[in-house]
Amino acid sequence: MPAAAPPLRITPASPLFLREDEIRRGIELLYFGYTAMIRGADAILEAQGFGRAHHRALYFIARRPGLSVGELIGLLGITKQSLGRVLTELQARDLVEQAIGTTDRRQRLLSLTAAGTALETRLFTELERSMARAYGEAGQQAVTGFWSVLMGLVPPEDRPRVEALQD
Amino acid sequence: MPAAAPPLRITPASPLFLREDEIRRGIELLYFGYTAMIRGADAILEAQGFGRAHHRALYFIARRPGLSVGELIGLLGITKQSLGRVLTELQARDLVEQAIGTTDRRQRLLSLTAAGTALETRLFTELERSMARAYGEAGQQAVTGFWSVLMGLVPPEDRPRVEALQD
DNA sequence: CAGATATGTCAACATGACTGTCCCAACGAT
DNA sequence: ATCGTTGGGACAGTCATGTTGACATATCTG
Numbered sequence: 001m002p003a004a005a006p007p008l009r010i011t012p013a014s015p016l017f018l019r020e021d022e023i024r025r026g027i028e029l030l031y032f033g034y035t036a037m038i039r040g041a042d043a044i045l046e047a048q049g050f051g052r053a054h055h056r057a058l059y060f061i062a063r064r065p066g067l068s069v070g071e072l073i074g075l076l077g078i079t080k081q082s083l084g085r086v087l088t089e090l091q092a093r094d095l096v097e098q099a100i101g102t103t104d105r106r107q108r109l110l111s112l113t114a115a116g117t118a119l120e121t122r123l124f125t126e127l128e129r130s131m132a133r134a135y136g137e138a139g140q141q142a143v144t145g146f147w148s149v150l151m152g153l154v155p156p157e158d159r160p161r162v163e164a165l166q167d
Numbered sequence: 168m169p170a171a172a173p174p175l176r177i178t179p180a181s182p183l184f185l186r187e188d189e190i191r192r193g194i195e196l197l198y199f200g201y202t203a204m205i206r207g208a209d210a211i212l213e214a215q216g217f218g219r220a221h222h223r224a225l226y227f228i229a230r231r232p233g234l235s236v237g238e239l240i241g242l243l244g245i246t247k248q249s250l251g252r253v254l255t256e257l258q259a260r261d262l263v264e265q266a267i268g269t270t271d272r273r274q275r276l277l278s279l280t281a282a283g284t285a286l287e288t289r290l291f292t293e294l295e296r297s298m299a300r301a302y303g304e305a306g307q308q309a310v311t312g313f314w315s316v317l318m319g320l321v322p323p324e325d326r327p328r329v330e331a332l333q334d
Numbered sequence: 335c336a337g338a339t340a341t342g343t344c345a346a347c348a349t350g351a352c353t354g355t356c357c358c359a360a361c362g363a364t
Numbered sequence: 365a366t367c368g369t370t371g372g373g374a375c376a377g378t379c380a381t382g383t384t385g386a387c388a389t390a391t392c393t394g
Contacts, residue, residue, distance in 0.1 A: 010318055011333075013302075013310035023298045024230065024291075025314065025333060027204070031223075032329050033317035034201045035244065037194070053350055056198075063191065069372060077202065082351055084373065106360045106371045124191075131190045134319030135180075138312065143180035145305065145312020147192065150200035151177055152301030162199050166178075166192060218380055237340060249382055251342065273340045273391045 008137045026149070033134075040126040048119065053086045055123055061096060061110045062120040063165055068107040074161065095119060175304045193316070200301075207293040215286065220253045222290055228263060228277045229287040230332055235274040241328065262286060 013022060038052065045055055060075050061067065067075075073083055087110075090096040095116035101107030112120060135143050154162055180189060205219065212222055227242050228234065234242075240250055254277075257263040262283035268274030279287060302310050321329055 008315060008319060010311065010315045013307045013314070018299050018302055020295070021333075022310070023295050023302070026298050026302070026310070027226075027294055028230075028329060028332055029314055029317035029321075030197075030201055030204065032325070033320035034197055036321045036325065037197065051349060059194075063195075070370090078350090079352065080372070081353085081374090085350080088373090101371090104361070104371080108372065127194055128187070128190050130320055131193050134316045135190070135193070137319040138315035140180045141308075142312030142315040143189070143193070144177065145309030146316035147180070147196055148175060148177045148305035148309040149301045149313035150196035152175060152304040153200040153297055154196075154203045158199070158203065162195060165195055166188075220381060235340080236342095245381085246383070247341070248343085248384085252381085255342095268340090271340080271392070273389095275341065 010138075037127055037130045040130055041123045044119075044122055044126060050089075053082075054090060057083070057086050057090060058095065058112065058116060058120045058123065061112055062117065062124070065111045066099075066109045068101065068109055070107070072110060090116070177305075204294055204297045207297055208290045211286075211289055211293065217256075220249075221257060224250070224253050224257060225262065225279065225283060225287045225290065228279055229284065229291070232278045233266075233276045235268065235276055237274070239277060257283070 041055055042052070045051060056076055057072065060072055064071070069080070069083070069087070073080055076083060087096065091098070093115075094113055097111055097113050097116075098108040099111065101109055138146070151159065151162070208222055209219070212218060223243055224239065227239055231238070236247070236250070236254070240247055243250060254263065258265070260282075261280055264278055264280050264283075265275040266278065268276055305313070318326065318329070
């Protein structure tokens with residue numbers, strides 16, 4: 001059972017919820033909410049000499065162990081040169097390891113080492129703290145709305161890739 | 168009246184909506200949704216030789232005309248040196264102007280020129296296109312949930328600053 | 335008047351993205 | 365079996381945007 005919701009006073013969207021004011025409210029909350037959630041992990045990363053780019057790579061490798069370099073590039077939306085540096089550093093620190101692809105031997109399938117899993121868990125726990133508090137304050141129904149709007153922001157052609165993360 | 172919602176199949180949050188899977192879903196949707204919304208304006212910015220930092224400054228100056236440099240620094244969460252470079256460039260291009268503070272003459276109150284307003288409007292229209300589509304697909308009630316969760320992500324001590332943007 | 339505050343500026347540096355190029359190994363089809 | 369394509373790695377240079385630190389100036393406040 002979820003804890004009783006503390007009083008989070010949110011003005012509901014009006015029937016005219018496509019007015020500029022309400023659009024701007026969404027833009028601003030998305031900006032501040034996103035940066036607030038991310039910020040929690042920054043101290044851990046900095047202590048390790050890593051940045052947010054390393055975090056994103058760790059996150060998706062943890063989420064889809066055995067994914068190929070190309071798939072990770074697609075998820076992150078960056079170039080292979082940009083990812084290359086990050087991946088090299090994570091491997092040098094024994095947080096990420098590669099395996100030769102089984103069906104296609106050109107592929108390098110990425111996974112976390114035990115140390116990598118440990119770090120990713122610490123980072124995830126930070127994000128989880130923010131997100132769980134927000135979910136708990138807002139309630140189950142609000143969470144569904146939150147997901148709906150965010151998925152609506154993703155261009156339809158990119159949605160399958162996001163859905164595919166959900167097993 | 169809003170257009171009939173197209174079929175946006177979103178699995179609702181389960182009663183156990185604080186499980187790791189559902190937390191991860193929120194993290195991922197927040198990441199992909201945020202980047203998708205932002206991306207729309209990038210082409211306009213690049214054509215002008217600007218980046219996202221310029222966009223954020225323009226956005227908040229448009230939102231709160233006459234705000235001081237210190238207030239803008241607080242909203243953006245960056246140092247005055249970082250903002251200084253951005254602001255200098257925007258002023259050199261006659262998009263932003265300064266006025267001496269009325270009650271405190273040390274303050275520089277920022278506002279957009281006509282050209283600045285024109286550019287900000289173009290950029291906003293891009294964001295609005297994404298956001299309005301997402302709102303429309305998800306519906307009024309989902310928008311309220313979207314706002315609730317995002318506000319819950321913002322640390323309570325930072326919430327007044329976000330609320331203050333809503334007039 | 336003295337100290338604190340708002341802002342500006344110069345310099346050095348770090349991160350993380352980009353483009354462009356070249357390379358090699360492995361796949362796939364002819 | 366050769367050949368074009370693909371997955372991945374490596375090197376070089378550049379750019380945007382953030383950081384710290386130090387110092388200057390004008391103005392406010394006690």
